[in-house]
Amino acid sequence: MADGPNATRTGPPRTGLPAPAAEPRRLRGEPRLAAVAAVFTLAQLVLVRPDLGLGWDETVYVSQVSGHTPAAFFSAPRARGISLLVAPIASWSDSTVLLRIYLAVLSGLALYLALRVWRTHVAPGVLALAGALFASLWVTLFYGPEAMPNYWVAVGALVCVGCFLRARANPRDRAAWWGVCAGAALMAWMRPMDAVYVVLPLAALALRRPRLLAVLAAGLVAGAGEWVIEAYVSYGGLGQRLSDASRIQGGLGWHLAVVDQLRSLGGRTLCRPCTGAAPSPAVTLWWFALPLLAALGAVAAVRARRALPVLLPLGCAATAAVPYLFLIGYAAPRFLLPAYALLALPVAHGLAHLVTAPARRTARALAVGLVAVGLAGHLAVQYVVLEHTVHGSAASRADWSRTAAALHTLGVRSPCLLSGYDAVPVAYYTGCGSAQTGGHDASTTAAALTRAARRQPVAVLVPPGGRPPAYARTWSEERAGVLRAYVAPYVRRGR
Secondary structure, rough: OOOOOOOOOOOOOOOOOOOOHHHEEEEEHHHHHHHHHHHHHHHHHHOOOOOOOHHHHHHHHHHOOOOOOOOOOOOOOOOOHHHHHHHHHEEEOOOHHHHHHHHHHHHHHHHHHHHHHHHHHOOOHHHHHHHHHHHHHHHHHOOOOOOOOOHHHHHHHHHHHHHHHHHHHHOOOHHHHHHHHHHHHHHHHHHHHHHHHHHHHHHHHHOOOOHHHHHHHHHHHHHHHHHHHHHHHHHOOOHHHHHHHHHHHHOOOOOOOHHHHHHHOOOOOEEEOOOOOOOOHHHHHHHHHHHHHHHHHHHHHHHHOOOHHHHHHHHHHHHHHHHHHHHHOEOOHHHHHHHHHHHHHHHHHHHHHHHHOOOHHHHHHHHHHHHHHHHHHHHHHHHHHHHHHHHHHHHHHHHHHHHHHHHHHHOOOOEEEEEEEOOHHHHHHHHEEOOOOOOOOOOHHEEEEHHOOOOEEEEEEEEOOOOHHHHHHEEEEEEEEEEEEEOOOHHHOOO
16 A cells, blocks of 8 residues: 555554654653663762772772872773863862762763663663663662773763664764764773774674764774873883783683673672672572573564664673673673663663563563562662672771871871882872882882882881882881881981
8 A cells, every 4th residue: 555644554563562752752751861860870979978988990090180199000901081081070179079979970961861862762661761770780870970981981882872873774863973973982082992892783784884984983083092192102002002901901812701790790899810609699680681681672672673773782782791701811890881781771672571562461460560579679689789889898998098097197198109019099098109010000110119218208018917028128117007018217217
């Protein structure tokens, strides 16, 4: 039958998967996305203490732009995106509370904007559910207000993939083209190699669309340009920086880190070496449910003939997860944040299919009840793990703060220099610089430290039961919190 004003149109087969919303309905869905983002922001401020001190990696990133602490050694894998993101606060204030509030608000706003990108392809209810699933993960809540790059890679991935779909469907959507470039740039700005893995499926789809491929490449170049230039200026070239980055991460190659990631789900922010038993099944059940629900969402989308908006984020999530599941020999839950953000979309489609698919009333009621119970259990587990993680992180950061206070009492004050065990974070808390003679952060020599000790306060930190390096064995041994500090004669003489 020919199309006409009175022609009858048939829609896609009924599969229980909600259809993309029409424009007026999308506008009505805006409050849902805003509510998800607002609750996410509030939850960060309530559940993750704003006065939680900076973690080890945070001190490295923040010190690069800090107005009160010398910059810590910046190793090859790191990128300066997160340092520049926190610069509006860290450059003039040393208030951790203010920095946490700034990042919590910014992360909530970023989540809202990233979800809005998907309105054209995802029904409002499903989109809000996807945002809520991602925002409710303990790892998302913990790292949203942290000065760490992984959450921002996840946001960039959502923006880039969503805008790619829009630009592919409507080449006249200029905002979508800009979004592809901006999302790719944000990812590369934060972690260049993560950005490459995320966009691999996009690049494959864009091979026959040179303009779209060029915009995607331009975004990656814009974000990673500084990292590449710095490689030649400070690391001996791009190849050398990539080699150093691989070495620091244990040598990139075949490493089955799936079990390591599983062990880290109980709240271990870094699992290196990753030994010990995995958390209880109640804590890890959601992790095993992710691929099943995502597969269900993909099948429902294929049957509804709306496969690409579900399969593309699923494919990008898979490539984003590959290096952290199979190529490095340790684990940290934050590494998988981009994969979780992209997986939330097919998982939300899968849950929507469970509760809306045509079925008898009893079966549908049972499905709705099971989904409700599952989501309630999910929230409870995430809250328990988050509380455990915050408590453990606060304890270690309080130890660093006590060590810094003890060093101040001993006369180690800015300008000063620390080396040894936990020197990087303790130096930030003390207001000192840090330098190591070995390990991943090696940036000086024993002779250079000895010379520095004649000009400024220098201390070497040693854990209980440890031995000081040879050059510091004649220095004064003092108690500094839970550590021992070997303080150079410069301080002992009171100069």
